[in-house]
Structure formats: structure tokens, C-alpha cells
Amino acid sequence: MGADRLLLEGMQFFGHHGDVAAERALGSRVYVDVELEADLSAAGRSDELTDTLDYVRCYAIVREIVEDSQYHLLEAIAERIASALLAEPKADAVRVRVAKEPPMPGTIERCAVVVSRGRSSS
Numbered sequence: 813m814g815a816d817r818l819l820l821e822g823m824q825f826f827g828h829h830g831d832v833a834a835e836r837a838l839g840s841r842v843y844v845d846v847e848l849e850a851d852l853s854a855a856g857r858s859d860e861l862t863d864t865l866d867y868v869r870c871y872a873i874v875r876e877i878v879e880d881s882q883y884h885l886l887e888a889i890a891e892r893i894a895s896a897l898l899a900e901p902k903a904d905a906v907r908v909r910v911a912k913e914p915p916m917p918g919t920i921e922r923c924a925v926v927v928s929r930g931r932s933s934s
């Protein structure tokens with residue numbers, strides 16, 4: 813990724829995802845971090861929202877994917893988020909981290925996946 817990045821960190825949603833039917837029925841918290849690469853220099857000079865990525869819109873995209881759909885795998889959630897954010901005209905690349913509390917015994921805080929996609933790899 814290049815030098816300019818827009819970060820959305822610590823997003824938390826409630827979603828119905830998992831490979832086990834009970835997981836999808838009960839739902840759980842899903843944690844998402846997004847790092848978008850874009851040329852932010854024009855926005856830095858102009859101080860205009862039209863010259864940058866709109867992080868409110870990016871947040872809404874992530875929220876809709878996590879809360880309004882069901883997936884079996886975190887990988888699928890991360891891929892959908894990456895694809896949707898790369899559709900934003902100013903986004904050149906994206907790194908998405910998706911985590912949730914696993915339905916398994918033992919001490920484990922979260923399971924997570926991280927995907928990185930660019931315009932050429934989407």
C-alpha cells in the first residue's frame with residue numbers, strides 16, 4: 813500500500829454469521845477494521861469532502877454487508893467488504909480485518925481474517 817491511507821478502526825456490529833446454524837441463528841459481535849489506500853493530497857489542499865473518500869459512506873457500506881447478510885465464513889465477509897470499498901472511485905487498495913468471538917471451547921478472544929486487495933487483484 814502507498815503512503816496515503818484512510819482508516820476506519822474498531823467498528824463493531826451484530827451479525828448472523830458462522831458455519832454452524834446455531835451461530836447464524838443467535839448472532840454475535842463482528843469487529844471490522846478497514847484501511848483504504850487513496851491519493852489524499854487533493855483533499856489535504858482543498859479541505860473538500862469531494863476530494864477524498866467519504867468515511868461515513870465507507871462505514872455504511874461495511875455496516876450493510878455485516879448486518880444485512882449472512883455468511884458462513886469470515887473470509888466471505890472480508891471479501892465482500894473489500895470488493896464494495898474498491899468500487900469507490902478514489903479507492904486504490906484496501907485492507908480489511910474481520911473478527912468474531914469463536915463458538916469453541918478454550919480461551920480464545922477472537923478469530924480473525926485479513927485480506928488485502930487492490931484494483932488489479934479485485
